[in-house]
Amino acid sequence: MRYLHTMVRVTDLDASLDFYCNKLGLVETRRYDSEQGRFTLVMLTAPKDHGRAKEESSPELELTYNWDPEDYRGGRNFGHLAYKVDDIYATCQRLMDDGVTINRPPRDGRMAFIRSPDNISIELLQEGDPLPQKEPWSSMQNTGEW
Numbered sequence: 572m573r574y575l576h577t578m579v580r581v582t583d584l585d586a587s588l589d590f591y592c593n594k595l596g597l598v599e600t601r602r603y604d605s606e607q608g609r610f611t612l613v614m615l616t617a618p619k620d621h622g623r624a625k626e627e628s629s630p631e632l633e634l635t636y637n638w639d640p641e642d643y644r645g646g647r648n649f650g651h652l653a654y655k656v657d658d659i660y661a662t663c664q665r666l667m668d669d670g671v672t673i674n675r676p677p678r679d680g681r682m683a684f685i686r687s688p689d690n691i692s693i694e695l696l697q698e699g700d701p702l703p704q705k706e707p708w709s710s711m712q713n714t715g716e717w
Contacts, residue, residue: 576614576631577652579691580643584611584636586688591615591634594669595654595693600624600631609638617654643689651684651692659683659697660708676711680704684717692717 581587591597597615604611613634616624624631632652656662659677666685667673674692675684681701685693 573629575629576633578633578635579652579687579689580635580637580641581687581689582636582641582643583688584613584634587634587636588613590671590688591632594666594671597632600628611636611638651694653694653696655696655698657698659695659702660705662695663708672714673711674714674717676708676713677702678704678709678711680708686715686717 588599592599592615596618598618598621600614600616600621602611602613613636614624614628615632615634616630620630623629659680659682663673663677663683671685673683673685675682677683677695677697679701680703681697683695685695687693
């Protein structure tokens with residue numbers, strides 16, 4: 572058995588691609604439009620997994636956009652996606668600069684949480700050992716749910 576992908580339904584494909592690609596830094600690996608099924612699938616991967624994803628179609632995040640409007644509630648009941656990052660502080664700062672709320676700041680130099688436009692929780696984990704605690708992160712409070 573091996574992990575393939577996680578599927579997340581999105582309500583606004585453009586907003587979701589802006590978030591996942593332009594802000595979070597994922598890379599689109601492939602896309603499929605189904606006229607008959609009235610949906611679009613967009614497969615994304617983390618930059619360090621891009622070569623593997625191209626060869627094996629994993630590990631990927633599948634964004635499913637249904638062309639007919641649907642109301643998706645309770646993104647929190649999904650759980651979360653998790654990605655390792657090279658520098659948790661730099662990643663969170665870049666995301667904040669792009670207008671993303673850091674729901675659980677990396678006070679410990681190791682872990683942070685953000686949410687997608689569809690309220691999917693995303694955990695960011697420091698690659699390797701936690702970074703030394705530093706301001707403003709170590710005194711930041713949580714914002715909303717994560």
